[in-house]
Amino acid sequence: QKEVEQNSGPLSVPEGAIASLNCTYSDRGSQSFFWYRQYSGKSPELIMFIYSNGDKEDGRFTAQLNKASQYVSLLIRDSQPSDSATYLCAVFGGSNYKLTFGKGTLLTVNP
Amino acid sequence: NAGVTQTPKFQVLKTGQSMTLQCAQDMNHNSMYWYRQDPGMGLRLIYYSASEGTTDKGEVPNGYNVSRLNKREFSLRLESAAPSQTSVYFCASSAPRGRVNEQFFGPGTRLTVL
Numbered sequence: 562q563k564e565v566e567q568n569s570g571p572l573s574v575p576e577g578a579i580a581s582l583n584c585t586y587s588d589r590g591s592q593s594f595f596w597y598r599q600y601s602g603k604s605p606e607l608i609m610f611i612y613s614n615g616d617k618e619d620g621r622f623t624a625q626l627n628k629a630s631q632y633v634s635l636l637i638r639d640s641q642p643s644d645s646a647t648y649l650c651a652v653f654g655g656s657n658y659k660l661t662f663g664k665g666t667l668l669t670v671n672p
Numbered sequence: 673n674a675g676v677t678q679t680p681k682f683q684v685l686k687t688g689q690s691m692t693l694q695c696a697q698d699m700n701h702n703s704m705y706w707y708r709q710d711p712g713m714g715l716r717l718i719y720y721s722a723s724e725g726t727t728d729k730g731e732v733p734n735g736y737n738v739s740r741l742n743k744r745e746f747s748l749r750l751e752s753a754a755p756s757q758t759s760v761y762f763c764a765s766s767a768p769r770g771r772v773n774e775q776f777f778g779p780g781t782r783l784t785v786l
Contacts, residue, residue: 664714
């Protein structure tokens, strides 16, 4: 059974700080990794994906992947109150070619 | 370009009633998915369709059936609704983008079974 684990939070950071969201996965054959943002009462929206070890930056967001440690993270720099949402980690591939989601981490950015 | 659309947005059923949730996408994607989302449980895959004419079970298929009507439409049917099926249902579609498959979600259907 493929598992994706996230700290459920809530994670609370002050405005302007760096928010760090973490995710671990169990299937070593996993191929690509996604971060979705979900506002309360809304559907998930894709923020970033990564498939190679290392860092990938997009604006204020940086995804980090370490396949040896089976660990993927999302850093949000200069956090804004509008970043307050649940962040879902999702993993694709491995023993089955489907997307498996973690339960999400609730992030609150305080003004 | 509406993306992924779902109907209805809200629905209340009584135990034992049946209903069909509709999903359509206008992005010419081959693959479509149905998920349910429950508090503390994350998104769980119910059924998916890798391409027109094919459907496969996901993690939690019991109590549901699906139909891939054509490339655009993928419906989810509850034949005899149970309170345990109270949830938010999301449809998604995906297409390859380089080495990854990006999934795009519809707005969701909030279903309550009494």
